[in-house]
Amino acid sequence: MASIPPKPENPLHLHTTKLTLGCPILDSFLGGGIPCGSITELVGESSAGKTQLCLQLLLSSLLPPSLGGLSSPSLYIYSEPPFPLRRLLRLSLPSLPPRPLDHIFVRPAHSADDLLSLLSHLPDSLPVRLIIIDSIAALFRSEFDNTPRDLKSRSSLFFKIATKLKDRARKLGAAVVVTNHVVDVVEAECGGARCLWSSGRRVVPALGLAWSHCVNTRVFLTRSEGMVRSSNGEECEVRTRRMHVVFSPCSPERSCEFAIVGHGVLGVG
Amino acid sequence: MEISCLPISASHRAKLLSAGYTTLSSLSSVSPPQLSHLNVALQEAVDILKVSSESCRVEVQDGAVEFCKGAQTAWDMLSEEQALRHISTGSGDLDSILGGGIHCKEVTEIGGVPGIGKTQLGIQLAINVQIPYDFGGLGGKAIYIDTEGSFMAERAYQIAEASILDTFDNFGCQLKEIPEKLKAESFLANIFYFRICSYTEQIALINYLDQFLVEHKDVKIVIIDSVTFHFRQDFDDLALRTRVLGGMSQKLMNLAKKFSLSVVLMNQVTTKFTEGSFHLTLALGDSWSHSCTNRVILYWNGNDRYAYLDKSPYLRPASVHFSVTGKGIRDATSQCKRVRMM
Numbered sequence A: 001m002a003s004i005p006p007k008p009e010n011p012l013h014l015h016t017t018k019l020t021l022g023c024p025i026l027d028s029f030l031g032g033g034i035p036c037g038s039i040t041e042l043v044g045e046s047s048a049g050k051t052q053l054c055l056q057l058l059l060s061s062l063l064p065p066s067l068g069g070l071s072s073p074s075l076y077i078y079s080e081p082p083f084p085l086r087r088l089l090r091l092s093l094p095s096l097p098p099r100p101l102d103h104i105f106v107r108p109a110h111s112a113d114d115l116l117s118l119l120s121h122l123p124d125s126l127p128v129r130l131i132i133i134d135s136i137a138a139l140f141r142s143e144f145d146n147t148p149r150d151l152k153s154r155s156s157l158f159f160k161i162a163t164k165l166k167d168r169a170r171k172l173g174a175a176v177v178v179t180n181h182v183v184d185v186v187e188a189e190c191g192g193a194r195c196l197w198s199s200g201r202r203v204v205p206a207l208g209l210a211w212s213h214c215v216n217t218r219v220f221l222t223r224s225e226g227m228v229r230s231s232n233g234e235e236c237e238v239r240t241r242r243m244h245v246v247f248s249p250c251s252p253e254r255s256c257e258f259a260i261v262g263h264g265v266l267g268v269g
Numbered sequence B: 001m002e003i004s005c006l007p008i009s010a011s012h013r014a015k016l017l018s019a020g021y022t023t024l025s026s027l028s029s030v031s032p033p034q035l036s037h038l039n040v041a042l043q044e045a046v047d048i049l050k051v052s053s054e055s056c057r058v059e060v061q062d063g064a065v066e067f068c069k070g071a072q073t074a075w076d077m078l079s080e081e082q083a084l085r086h087i088s089t090g091s092g093d094l095d096s097i098l099g100g101g102i103h104c105k106e107v108t109e110i111g112g113v114p115g116i117g118k119t120q121l122g123i124q125l126a127i128n129v130q131i132p133y134d135f136g137g138l139g140g141k142a143i144y145i146d147t148e149g150s151f152m153a154e155r156a157y158q159i160a161e162a163s164i165l166d167t168f169d170n171f172g173c174q175l176k177e178i179p180e181k182l183k184a185e186s187f188l189a190n191i192f193y194f195r196i197c198s199y200t201e202q203i204a205l206i207n208y209l210d211q212f213l214v215e216h217k218d219v220k221i222v223i224i225d226s227v228t229f230h231f232r233q234d235f236d237d238l239a240l241r242t243r244v245l246g247g248m249s250q251k252l253m254n255l256a257k258k259f260s261l262s263v264v265l266m267n268q269v270t271t272k273f274t275e276g277s278f279h280l281t282l283a284l285g286d287s288w289s290h291s292c293t294n295r296v297i298l299y300w301n302g303n304d305r306y307a308y309l310d311k312s313p314y315l316r317p318a319s320v321h322f323s324v325t326g327k328g329i330r331d332a333t334s335q336c337k338r339v340r341m342m
Helices: A024-029 A050-060 A085-090 A112-120 A148-172 A208-212 B010-018 B032-038 B042-060 B074-083 B092-097 B118-128 B153-170 B184-189 B199-215 B238-259
Strands: A039-044 A074-078 A104-108 A130-134 A175-180 A182-184 A196-198 A201-205 A217-229 A235-247 A254-261 A264-268 B107-112 B141-146 B191-195 B219-225 B262-267 B269-274 B277-282 B294-301 B304-311 B318-325 B328-331
Touching: A024 A235, A024 A254, A024 A264, A039 A050, A039 A148, A050 A074, A050 A085, A050 A130, A050 A175, A050 A264, A112 A148, A130 A148, A148 A175, A148 A208, A196 A217, A208 B269, B010 B032, B010 B042, B032 B042, B092 B304, B092 B318, B092 B328, B107 B118, B107 B238, B118 B141, B118 B153, B118 B219, B118 B262, B118 B328, B141 B199, B153 B184, B153 B328, B184 B191, B199 B219, B199 B238, B219 B238, B238 B262
Parallel strands: A039 A175, A039 A217, A074 A104, A074 A130, A130 A175, B107 B262, B107 B294, B141 B191, B141 B219, B219 B262
Antiparallel strands: A182 A201, A196 A201, A217 A235, A235 A254, A254 A264, B269 B277, B294 B304, B304 B318, B318 B328
């Protein structure tokens, strides 16, 4: 069987395009933005801001490259219906093209197999350059028991899904963003994953060690509450949101504070 | 000329013969560490090879037919000398537990959890192999096989710049004018980068490497990051997976020996249920653990990164604290770092 020998590439020509998060502080925190061609995972507990960030990315991908966008439509795959349309409508970014909602494709996924089949049947001609899966954890919640055999077949599904996503990311030059939930740490050992504190709980990303190997960048969103004495002597509650880079091919571990305001997610600092 | 005629001790001769070395030419591409596998002390192995190469030279005077046996081309001699050099990891402490660095003619496996620094180490090695011969490096090129998509050219550029500057610093050179070939751009251009998206592509590429390496004899390191990723999907037939992995590791070992280069394979970790509890272990199963000559495991100790030499033909297990910095892999800077011998 005659085949074309594989050709090496020259890293000098392998510039990684980055997608802006819509805020310069968050962009520089992530080394320029969300990288294209690999999978970025946003992990956090409920209401940490994962979906809000994803919706913001749906809009920023419509910006022209000069403003950090990809000038392309995006695909939003959601596993926890309904699609947050109202929250999307409240977001805004300067310099968006007219009728931005026309360029956002939305599709529900009901299970891991459904997602796999969806990804396999994406037409090559679909011009999306941002694929979001919100959330990956919900697809695996009910179907698998804690037996070694089920865990193995679940882990095999992770790699199949990750392979398809990375394949799409590479072929389309797309950014892939996946959101994940957290679980409380039960044992003394975190089992390889390093834990973070969120809302006073010690937590690790869901789906375990195997799934950690499937993503290229992991960003942890945490919340903490504390009491602060205000200028008139009253004690008031202050909620801090932080974004942590747990691992990334192009930026060191660090964290930065952010806030969710009416029209979007912004970095603080 | 036969081994039986070599002026070495009878027990050494017996060991060589029983391992299959019968003629002098079979010893011509063997390195002392390889001979030491036969239960021969390293210094004695060096002596044996010296005696054998001297005997080759003596033979040359016996006539034109004998001339070809044991003679080497100048390229081969340079390759052998290069092969005795090690590729620095960027961290002096890590190099020291590895016996100087990553060895040529051997396959080294590096395993660890995500984010520990496997890709960073891979990129560092792809850069450091290129440090010129005059500065203690191999002056070779690198093949980087990326199966996961974690290779970022911008990061490789950052590591290259820092490595070049540090090399010049170490040698006390004045940085008036850095020659073209020592700029970070050239270092990046000397990495042959392959992006692999399935296990069949991975096998096909490894099969193709033999031909590629014949055409690019200056490649001195092949890095596969990670060798595991495409093999963790369902192989309906596990025996097939074991066979495929076995064939792949055999090919890689042969490439390392034939072209006197080093092969570095990144591996993932998985949890294995043994003796009633879950343990972290390297992926790909028990049979894969025999496939590599050396094994290094990277792990977290609190917030510190450690490297543990788990398998080596002649070095003791030891662990050392290292760090991943903006410049790449470097020694840990904390005061309480120490090398622990096991």
